Amino acid sequence: MSFAYTVSLNDPANSLQDGDLLADVRAAASEWAGYLNGLGSLDIQVNVSTTSVGRANGGTATVVPLGADGSRQLIENGTIHELKTGIDPNGTAPDLIINVDPNYLKTLWLNPSSIAAIPNDKIDGISVFTHEIAHGLGIQGYRDLSTGSLGAYESTWDKLVTTSPDGSASFTGANSVAVYGGPVSVTTTSSTQNYFHLGNSVNEADGQDLMNGIVFKYGVRYDISKLDLAIMKDLGLTTNGSDLNSVYRFFDTATQDHFYTTSAVEKNQILATQPSYHYEGAAWAAPDKSAATIDVFRFFDSAHNSHFFTTSVTERDHILQTLPSYKYEGVAFQAYADASAAGPGALTLERFFNTNTGLHHYSASASETYGINHGTAGAGWIDEGPSLVVHAPTDGMLFA
Incomplete structure (x- = not known):
C-alpha cells in the first residue's frame, strides 16, 4: 500500500507563491507515495528560510539507532523506520523537513502539472522537492563532505557507500548494482554535494538522474527512476514492484x-x-x-x-x-x-x-x-x- 503523508508550510513572509509551493511539494510526495509502500503517515514540513548554500535541502527530522556496526553506531532515518513499522519515532512533530532559500524559490517553476512546459529560465520545483524528499527518505548520512571519512556514526546509506584510494566513491546496494549494471557512481567532485548524490559527469549513466549531484538543468523535469527505487529498496523500503x-x-x-x-x-x-x-x-x-x-x-x-x-x-x-x-x-x-x-x-x-x-x-x-x-x-x-x-x-x- 502507498504511504500516507501530510505537508505543512512555514513561510514568515506569507508569499503569494505559498499555495503553488504547497501544491508542488504535495505533487512530489505523491510521486514517491505512488512507488513506495509504507505504514504510518509522514509529516513533511517546508520552511522558507535562508540556507547555507542558498538553495534547498531536505532530510529526516529524527533518527533511530539500529545497533553497532563494528566501532560505529548504525543509524536509520526516522522516516524509514516509520514506513517499515508504522511507529512514529518523534510523535506529532514533523518527520521530514525541507528548507527552501527565498532567493532560490524565485528561480523555481511552481506548477504541479506533469506535462506543463517548464520555462527555459526556471528550475522545475517538483523535481527539486522530489529530490529533497529522497534525502529525507534515506539518501543522507554522516560522511565528511571533503574527505568522505566517518566518525562514530554511520547511516544505512553510509554503510553501503565505499570509498577508494583514488578519491572516488560508489553505492553498492545489491538492488542498485543490479539495475545500474555495477557499483553506482557517487558524487565526489563537488564542494556541497559529495557522498550523498549520484554521478560526477552528465555523461555518466547516473549523471542526469533525479539524485545527481552535478546540475539541475533549467526547463527540465527529473522523474523518479528505477535506480532511485532500487536505492530505496537497498535502504530497507518496499516498492510496489511495477514492471x-x-x-x-x-x-x-x-x-x-x-x-x-x-x-x-x-x-x-x-x-x-x-x-x-x-x-x-x-x-x-x-x-x-x-x-x-x-x-x-x-x-x-x-x-x-x-x-x-x-x-x-x-x-x-x-x-x-x-x-x-x-x-x-x-x-x-x-x-x-x-x-x-x-x-x-x-x-x-x-x-x-x-x-x-x-x-x-x-x-x-x-x-x-x-x-x-x-x-x-x-x-x-x-x-x-x-x-x-x-x-x-x-x-x-x-x-x-
Whole structure:
C-alpha cells in the first residue's frame, strides 16, 4: 500500500507563491507515495528560510539507532523506520523537513502539472522537492563532505557507500548494482554535494538522474527512476514492484511527427536542445524485458527527419537492406508479444503511413484510428494495421 503523508508550510513572509509551493511539494510526495509502500503517515514540513548554500535541502527530522556496526553506531532515518513499522519515532512533530532559500524559490517553476512546459529560465520545483524528499527518505548520512571519512556514526546509506584510494566513491546496494549494471557512481567532485548524490559527469549513466549531484538543468523535469527505487529498496523500503516503464511522447512541430522514448536522459536532452519538440507526457507504458516481450526496433529516417518503430525482425532487416535513408538506432523499448501477455491493460497501437509526407503514426485509441481512416487528419494516410502491443498508462509507471 502507498504511504500516507501530510505537508505543512512555514513561510514568515506569507508569499503569494505559498499555495503553488504547497501544491508542488504535495505533487512530489505523491510521486514517491505512488512507488513506495509504507505504514504510518509522514509529516513533511517546508520552511522558507535562508540556507547555507542558498538553495534547498531536505532530510529526516529524527533518527533511530539500529545497533553497532563494528566501532560505529548504525543509524536509520526516522522516516524509514516509520514506513517499515508504522511507529512514529518523534510523535506529532514533523518527520521530514525541507528548507527552501527565498532567493532560490524565485528561480523555481511552481506548477504541479506533469506535462506543463517548464520555462527555459526556471528550475522545475517538483523535481527539486522530489529530490529533497529522497534525502529525507534515506539518501543522507554522516560522511565528511571533503574527505568522505566517518566518525562514530554511520547511516544505512553510509554503510553501503565505499570509498577508494583514488578519491572516488560508489553505492553498492545489491538492488542498485543490479539495475545500474555495477557499483553506482557517487558524487565526489563537488564542494556541497559529495557522498550523498549520484554521478560526477552528465555523461555518466547516473549523471542526469533525479539524485545527481552535478546540475539541475533549467526547463527540465527529473522523474523518479528505477535506480532511485532500487536505492530505496537497498535502504530497507518496499516498492510496489511495477514492471511498467513510462514512454515519453513528443510532437515535432517542424515535421508534424511524433517521437517516443523510455529514456529520461534522452527526454531531458530533447527538452534542452530541440525547441520544435513539444512534450506531451506519458503516452503509454512499455514492459520490462521478459519471456513475454519482444524488442521494438528504432530507425531515424534522414529523408523525412522522422523516426520509425517496428517489432518485426523481417521488416527491420528489409529496411536495412533497401532504405539507405533509415539509420538503425537499435532497440528502443519492449512491447508485448501479444495482447494476452499484457493482461487487462493491453493497448494495441494501430500503425499508419502517410504517402504524401512519408511519416508514420501510431494511434492508441479507437476514436483516433476511426478519425484518421475517415480523413480527419488529412489526406494520404494508409492504415497498416495493428502494430505494437503496449500497456495503458498507469500511476505506477517507472521512469528510466
